Amino acid sequence: MTSLFGGGPARPTRTPEEMIARVEQLKISIANQVAQQNAQDIMEKVNEKCFTKCITKPGTSLSSSDEKCLSTCMERYLEAFDIVNRAYITRLRKERLDQQSP
DSSP states (O other), X not given: OBOTTSSSBOOOOOOXXXXXXXXXXXXXXXXXHHHHHHHHHHHHHHHHXXXXXXXXXXXXXXXXXXXXXXXXXXXXXXXXXXXXXHHHHHHHHHHHHHHHOO
């Protein structure tokens, strides 16, 4: 039997359990991709903000004060992000619980 578009055999009908499993796999895959994109966005933002703050005279190498400033800036930025992220997750959980209770 060929598929609707004639490109080969048609797929067998999936059971509801298979469809649910596939949907869950897709959700996990999408969540991983979103997390990866968020991590890239955070690092780009950190690099942009910290570079602007710490590198006043760009050159071929970083001075020790530039390195220290960048390190401290990145640590602070990521600490702040972590605090905001934890507060946001706590808020989402609370809102979900509030919605579930009658």
